[in-house]
């Protein structure tokens with residue numbers, strides 16, 4: 001549990017990378033539940049990058 005190792009999220013559509021607790025949006029999917037949404041392109045094709 002290190003506070004310096006923040007999980008990064010990366011948008012696969014536009015390549016945006018920001019910390020998980022950054023300014024990502026949220027979208028609700030009918031079957032998948034809450035998904036992270038890119039604030040720049042609106043895509044939910046966002047993947048977490050583990051260090």
Ligand SMILES: [Zn+2]
Pocket residue numbers: 011012013014015016038039040041042043
């Ligand atoms: Zn994006």
